[in-house]
Amino acid sequence: MTLEALSSGLDTIWVVLTAAMILLMEGGFALLEAGFVRQKNAVSIIMKVFVDIAFGALMFYTVGFGLMYGKDSGGVIGTSGFLLGGDLSHIKLSISHETYWLFQCAFVIAVISIVSGAVAERINFRAYILYTILMTAFIYPIAGHWVWSVGGWLAGFGMIDFAGSAVIHALGGFSALAAAMLIGPRIGKYGADGSANIVPPSNLPLASVGAFILWFGWFGFNSGSTLSATNGSIGHIAVTTMLAAASGSAACILFTMLRYRKADPPMVINGALAGLVGITAGCAFVSDIAAILIGVVCGIAMVFATEFLDSKRIDDPVGAFAVHGVSGSIGTLAVGLFAMPDLTQSVGRGYAGLLYGGGWSLLGVQALGLAVCCLWGFAVTWFGCKAINKLTPLRVSRDEELVGLDVGIHGVPAYSNEDGFLELGSLKTEPK
Template sequence: MQLADLSRGLDTIWVVLTAAMILLMEGGFALLEAGFVRQKNAVSIIMKVFVDISFGALVYYAVGFGLMYGKDWGGWIGSSGFFMGGDLTHLHLNISHDTYWLFQSAFVIAVISIVSGAVAERIHFRAYIVYTIFMTGLIYPIAGHWIWSPGGWLAKLGMVDFAGSAAIHALGGFAALAAAIFLGPRIGRFGEGGKTNIVPPSNLPLASVGAFILWFGWFGFNSGSTLSATNEAIGHIAVTTMLASAAGCATCILFTMLRYRKSDPPMVINGALAGLVGITAGCAFVSDAAAILIGAVSGIAMVFASEWLEARKVDDPVGAFAVHGISGSIGTLAVGLFAVPGSTAHAGLFYGGGWQLLGAQALGLAVVAVWGFALTWGTFALIQRFKPARVSRDEELIGLDVGIHGVPAYSQEHDFLDVDDLRNPR
């Protein structure tokens, strides 16, 4: 076996394994979100995750991958690679196009899962399916083309985003914000006279396990983005990923103790995730010390963002915007500040690289945020013209598990259930 064949084989194994790690994160999303919402909506969370994986993969295979990585057309969209056909030679990969699609499909599934938590407990299942098709087939692939395709216009301007703080998390976070605002808050979430009612999580241990699974999968998310098993940066990427997530978590433990006089468990869980989101863009480009700072800032910003949303009566049950939108923005801009010389075409501002990289990062972030928000709002407005995007009041009060899916998540209160009542609720 020639050395080139061995390298190609090792890279293929590495990318497939890390793709599987990223796909496992869907289990993390399912447990995290099911633990954060009320028991009567746990099944609806699981069903949305199955939509993410199944519809997401199929639509991305048919349309999304071609728009994202196909032969460039004017720096805006791809024009080949639909159904994995056509010209893809411009990608210059050391792995097969099938292998690359598998890895990228895991990313697109993660994007739609970000929005899932923000619309929990009140979106209609059919509306979520339609939105998933739009996100995975149009909204994310086009933005991804701008940043990650060799001919993308933001890439040509110098924007870098190693594993997706902007392309995945900021996009998904601002899309989640649009969806949450469009649907409105859950019944009873905000009372008269500015009163805010807390909806307690149904199962924090479950949510914690989900966070741990996401934490594990993130090493595939970031390190796998090398697309090479022999890339010497893998170790550094894993270290910066660990340090940033630890800093985000530790900062939230201490900060909530000072701010609330109690260490807030949901905030701590989201603090770890905020650190992970924040480091995703720069994990290969920044120092260990910068990774700790990025994680810490992301954790604190997440707390303030959560309070800001609550003050404006925006209901985001799992903190999707605070974790992904805000931390993704911080991470994207941090590359322009902390990128070490030689890691990117231009070093960060604090390393003598001037304003060029930071400017490109800021422009790219603004474009992606507006794109994600506007296209999501437009998609839900389109859906609303044909069918309500939100469930009825009765369905929401009963719970989506029984009201929409016809089965409760937990049946300890019943020995037998009437099939007609469950499948045809009043």
């Protein structure tokens, strides 16, 4: 066996393992969202996660990968690679195209899962399937081509987004915001005077386990984006990922103790995730201290963003926009401030952030790319959901929402006991 073949084999194992870690994050999304929503909607969360994986993988294989990584056409879309066929000679990696597709497929599944939480407890299941197809076949792949593909126009400008603070999280977060605004708040979430009513999570221990699984999977998300088992930056990426998550959670613990007189558990959970989202763009290119600072800013900004949405009567049950949209934006811009030239040499640029003598150039490019990704996700989701609503109602009926989507849509409750039974064909449960 040649040294080249051995290196390729190691890289393949690394990428497949980290892809599996990212796919495991779907279990984290499922537990996190099921714990944050009410008990009567837990099954609906699980069903949406299966839609994410099943339809997301099929659509990305059929259409999405070609649009994202196919041979470039004008810097806008790919024109080959559909069904993993056609000319993919421009993708020059030590791993096979199939292995590369698997890793990127895990990413696309994560994107749609961000939107899932923002529309929890009231979206029509059929409408969600159609939106999943739209996101995984079109919205995300097009934006991904602009930033990550050979020939993409934002890549040509020099935008840096190592593992997707903009392409995945900001885009997903602003898509989630559009969907949440369009579908409207849950029944009873806001009072007539505009005040927000607390909807208690059904199971915070379950949500926390989900967050821990997401935290674990994020090491695959970020470190795996090296696409090489022999890349010397893997350790540094893992350290910055850990520090940002820890500082995001710590900041939320201290800040909510000051603001609410109590450490707020849902905020603390989301604080860790906010730190993870924020470091995703620059995990390979910023120092450890910068990673801590990014985590702190993202954790505190997430609290304010959550409060802001409530003040505008925008119902986001799991904080998808605050965690992904806001923190993804902060992390993308942070690269323009904290990128170290000796670390960005790994992407062939050697760009420096504003605080490292690089001037405003990189920060300007990051801001442009961020704005484009956010506007693209928000606009296409907004008009896409309006179109979907003409095909099938975007929102469930009032009766289905009140009884819960588990029984109303899927015909089975998440939890049962010996004292009751489900009346088939009905929207209600009856005691014995």
